[in-house]
Amino acid sequence: MSTVALEAAGVRKVYTKDGKPLEILDVERFSVREGEFITVIGPSGCGKSTFLHIMGGFITAESGSIRVYGREVRGPGPDRGMMFQEFALFPWRTVAGNVAWGLEAQGVPKSEIDVVVRRHLEMTGLAEFGHHFPAELSGGMKQRAALARVLAFDPKVLLMDEPFGALDAQTRETMQEELMRLWERTHKTIVFVTHDIEEAVYLGDRVVVLTARPGRIREEVPIDLPRPRALDVKKSMRCHEYRNYIWDLIRGESAR
Secondary structure, eight states: OOOEEEEEEEEEEEEEETTEEEEEEEEEEEEEETTOEEEEEOSTTSSHHHHHHHHHTSSOOSEEEEEETTEEOOSOOTTEEEEOSSOOOOTTSOHHHHHHHHHHHTTOOHHHHHHHHHHHHHHTTOGGGTTSOGGGSOHHHHHHHHHHHHHHTOOSEEEEESTTTTSOHHHHHHHHHHHHHHHHHHOOEEEEEOSOHHHHHHHOSEEEEEOSSSBOEEEEEEOOOOSSOOGGGGGSHHHHHHHHHHHHHHHHHHHO
């Protein structure tokens, strides 16, 4: 059996709206094996991003626990890297400076930082843009820089909150392919939240479908598509069957 990298048990989140409790999330049990790529999808407002932020330690749950390699999460930490839909780059830093930021915060020697930054810029196709500032980059290149930054400090688990949602369709597909290539190379443990069913199927080893609010796990759908995956797999009949099956699950939850 593979090592369990991340697990959640009895995670419940409640917000207060107009003085009344509003239950957002209620996940009894969830686990991710080391090196697994999990995608999470569900109806709008089902709490999928909230769940990811609880895993990241940015939001505190009312009850339950999140553990990373057996250690309980009590806040953000270097064992988890978080990537958001917004690029979240420092505009006053160059691309190389942004990638170096996490390593600098950890006190890594500069000579080592330079090597790591160079390697990750090459890995993400930004080797020629290290001295550029974020304002000089396209949306896709900004997201590559954000990905290089989070990979550079080598987190055990990568949490991604709709990172390609703001990109145009063509750039989004390019970034999906790039992420797949990087995952094949690094085999990072990834939990990826998306609202795009095709994206969820293409990227994931398993697609976790949440119910309507409060978000519970409706079903976990194993994706039996060959790896490595090229974008052409999206045209396959099997991929369409997965998409239609998951869409029916989500449509049923949305109607409810």
